[in-house]
Amino acid sequence: MSIESILECPIYELDKEEKSKILTSRLKELTVLHKNRCPQYASMLRTLGFDEDGIGSYEDIPFLPVRLFKEKELKSVPDPDIVKTMTSSGTTGQSVSKIYLDRETSSNQQKIMVKIVSHLLGANRLPMIICDCPSVIKNRSMFSARGAGILGFSMFGSRKIYALDDEMRLQTDALIDFLNEHKGERIFIFGFTFMIWQHLYKELVRLRDSQGITLDLSNAVMIHGGGWKKLTSEAVSSGEFKKRLKEVCRISDIHDYYGMVEQNGCIYMECECGNLHASIFSDIITRRFSDFKPCGYGEKGIIQVLSVIPESYPGHSLLTEDEGVILGEDDCPCGRKGKYFKILGRIQNAEIRGCSDTYAAGF
Amino acid sequence: MLRVFEMAYSEVLKKVDHIVGTPDSFAALLSCKALKPFDDRVCSFLSDLSEMIMKDPQMRAFPDVMTFGFWIRRSSVAGMKERFERDFGDTICRGKGLVFHIAPSNVPMNFAYSLAAGLLMGNSNIVRIPSKDFPQTGLTCSAIRRALEKNEDIRPYIYLVKYGHDREVNDLFSSVCDERIIWGGDRTIEEIRLSPLLPRSQxxxxxxxxxxxxxxxxxxxxxxxxxxxxxxxYNDTYLTDQNACTSPRIVIWIGDRVEEARSLFWKNLHDIVKEKYRFEAIQAVDKLDAVLNAGCDIDGLKLEENEDNLIVRVRVSDIYEDIMDHICHSGYFYEYICEDILKIIPLCDDKRCQTISYIGPKEMITPLTESGVKGIDRVIPIGRTMDFELIWDGYDLRSQLTRIIKVE
Structure with a gap:
């Protein structure tokens, strides 16, 4: 099934059976495409003894650990066709994923992103507050995950303002002016979860307590993402995050999203019921670490992500290092079809025994 | 000793956590008499330590501590002494002096073996012990303190410390030792080597x-x-997460009944792994990543079908030179079936190749060791790869840690 016809599909309306047909057909095609165009991918498939004729459903398609994109340069297009290289730092801090995009893949990422986000924000662009500093997108030759996220979401903003300056200070006066100018309009706030907590929420609390200044964001919709890792150490849960933000600036329409630079475009948006949702363009499977078999609903597993987009790099089926739980399929009370799930965090590093190079690792 | 040096080193020692010994005993360490190998006082200290370890109900819970206790028991040390006299009987040997040991930080008991070897050969010892809080390490150190109370003569010979990445401390200990032992691996060696040794030190x-x-x-x-x-x-591999230098990374099959033997061997292993091994999600991902990473670089690999992720086996159709650049841990094995053992020469003709463990007649390995390869330091039956000996990794620690006095 071609990407063009998938782009026509309603994004949260098809049920399990219909969706499975579409994904199986498209992902199988992508598997063959990458096998033919990326020699390393073909060699990996041979190592796994993989035969595409054996694919019954998209669950049978091999998955590559996302880490491989840090270790190898995997691309399915000739170098001159590459228009963008996305990078992400990951948590090791030592190596970065390198994701090669051609015009087609990059444009499909954007189209799908628009479909998913405008499902929530509506078709019109909104006045937008970016909860970050302007310098984060200055270096456009190398896209960081944060910069890429901001650029990606910026297309939903009509007029944009950065909430922070380059020293991470909240631009309170500018924000108050901005809100006054757009009184009565719906405002879109975007930022990374930790940035919002650290530099917006905490500063708003301080302003309220020390100077009695409050911002009214009751007509705003907030989308945030980028992981809870740093907030877990401060013991802030998703529910707590929403409750506390509402207390300080009356915002009630807050959505987390799950996504990664390795499958840009296919983000998983949180619904009104607090669940993350897979759109028609992507899916997740949770797998048991003991044998990589799919988990049942409610069972914790390693998250595999599948996306119909990637044509320029073999990243249509990836095993993340996140753990999560699929809560159900087609029956979330919010009305969206498809799988809905929760992320539980990253899988823990094991304490591997042994006797090599441990002087360094021990500290 | 120069007073200036004394002032400088007492500052450096403030950065060190003293486990056995004190900043004041550092000076004594430098003026210890070199003993003869297997000095009675050392043997009796180790024998007391062995008893304390073997009889302690708390330590019984740790097989690696028991193994160490067993290795230094009176009769075991007597056996080592006998072999020493057989091999070195005609020469006069003395400890080199002061040995500085850098033990690996993720193996709880290695420091104790290194210390015992240094002592047995007649040396005083600075040992950097694992900074991680292994219960085995703590228990052993407290047993050492108790054994020293009964063996005061030995006290100046033992100085056990913990410290972080600290160039100054490395510099100090390296500048006074006669022999430095670095228990791997390559990155650690590189880092420690930034600290110079004395001209005659090794x-x-x-x-x-x-x-x-x-x-x-x-x-x-x-x-x-x-x-x-x-x-x-299992003990050779999973017990150390298959991450010890002695753990086999590849199994070479020879003979006429390979298919039968393989299926039984892996099935029996799987039963034990399933029962005993604590397996975690990240290990499953690490192993999948290793298979694919290798598959990316090398054509001709084939992942064998597995019931689960506990044992991951990758069949190699030929001995590729870079296959050992793609090793993993926690139960990740290459398998190669060959008719002629000499086919694996490329694996052995590599200085990184250490132990060959075997099932079958040991003579089957002889053509390999005779072939002029630069690797293979040890050929030992399966199950004994972790047994520590004074001949290790191609070195005879007995001669490395002693000085020979030639008298005519």
Whole structure:
């Protein structure tokens, strides 16, 4: 099934059976495409003894650990066709994923992103507050995950303002002016979860307590993402995050999203019921670490992500290092079809025994 | 000793956590008499330590501590002494002086073996012990303190410390030792080597190594001990997350009954792993990543079908030179079936190649060791790869840690 016809599909309306047909057909095609165009991918498939004729459903398609994109340069297009290289730092801090995009893949990422986000924000662009500093997108030759996220979401903003300056200070006066100018309009706030907590929420609390200044964001919709890792150490849960933000600036329409630079475009948006949702363009499977078999609903597993987009790099089926739980399929009370799930965090590093190079690792 | 030096080093020692010994005993360490190997006072200290360890109910919970206690018991040390006299009987040997040991930080008991070797050969010892809080390490150190109370003569010979990445401390200890032992791996060696040694001082380095197992399928099928062998192989591999230098990374199959032997061998191993091994999600991902990473670079690999992720086996159709650049841990094995053992020469003709463990007649390995390869330091039955000996990694620690006095 071609990407063009998938782009026509309603994004949260098809049920399990219909969706499975579409994904199986498209992902199988992508598997063959990458096998033919990326020699390393073909060699990996041979190592796994993989035969595409054996694919019954998209669950049978091999998955590559996302880490491989840090270790190898995997691309399915000739170098001159590459228009963008996305990078992400990951948590090791030592190596970065390198994701090669051609015009087609990059444009499909954007189209799908628009479909998913405008499902929530509506078709019109909104006045937008970016909860970050302007310098984060200055270096456009190398896209960081944060910069890429901001650029990606910026297309939903009509007029944009950065909430922070380059020293991470909240631009309170500018924000108050901005809100006054757009009184009565719906405002879109975007930022990374930790940035919002650290530099917006905490500063708003301080302003309220020390100077009695409050911002009214009751007509705003907030989308945030980028992981809870740093907030877990401060013991802030998703529910707590929403409750506390509402207390300080009356915002009630807050959505987390799950996504990664390795499958840009296919983000998983949180619904009104607090669940993350897979759109028609992507899916997740949770797998048991003991044998990589799919988990049942409610069972914790390693998250595999599948996306119909990637044509320029073999990243249509990836095993993340996140753990999560699929809560159900087609029956979330919010009305969206498809799988809905929760992320539980990253899988823990094991304490591997042994006797090599441990002087360094021990500290 | 110069007063200036004394002032400088007392500042450096403030950065060190003293586990056995004190900042004040550092000076004593430098003026210890060199002992003769297997000095009675050392033997009796180790024998007391052994008893304290073997009788302690708390320590009984740790097989690696028990193994150490067993290794330094009176009769075991007497055996080592006998072999020493046989091999070095005609020469007059003395400890080199002061040995500085850098033990690996993720193996709880290695420091104790290194210390015992240094003592047995007649040296005083600075040992950097694992900074991680292994209960085994703590218990052993407290037993050492108690054994020293009964053996005051030995006290100046033992100085056990913990410290972080600290160049100044490395510099200090390196500037006073006569022998430095670095228990790997390559990155640690590189880092410690930034600290210069005295002109006559020497160094033993245990670099990153890999090991192999060779199984004669006919011998395997002929034995009734298949379950014990599975346990032995488990101890060689999973017990250290297959991450010790001695853990086999590849199993070489020879003989006429390979297919039968393989399926039984892995099945028996799987039973034990399933029962005993604590397996975590990240290990499953690490192993999948390793298979694919190798598959990316090398054509001709084939992942064998597995019931689960506990044992990951990758069949290699040929001995590729870079296969050992793609090793993993926690139960990740390459398998190679060959008719002629000499086919694996490329694996052995590599200085990283350390131990060959085997099932079958040990003579089957002889053509390899005779072939002029630069690797292979040890050929030992499966199940005993972790047994520490004074001849290790191609070094005879006995001669490395002593000085020979030639008298005519």
């Amino acid at each position: 160094e033993i380095t245990f670099a990153d190594r890999y090991s192999l197992a060779v199984i004669d399928s006919d011998a395997y099928m002929g034995t009734s001990d298949k379950e014990r062998l599975a346990g032995d192989f």
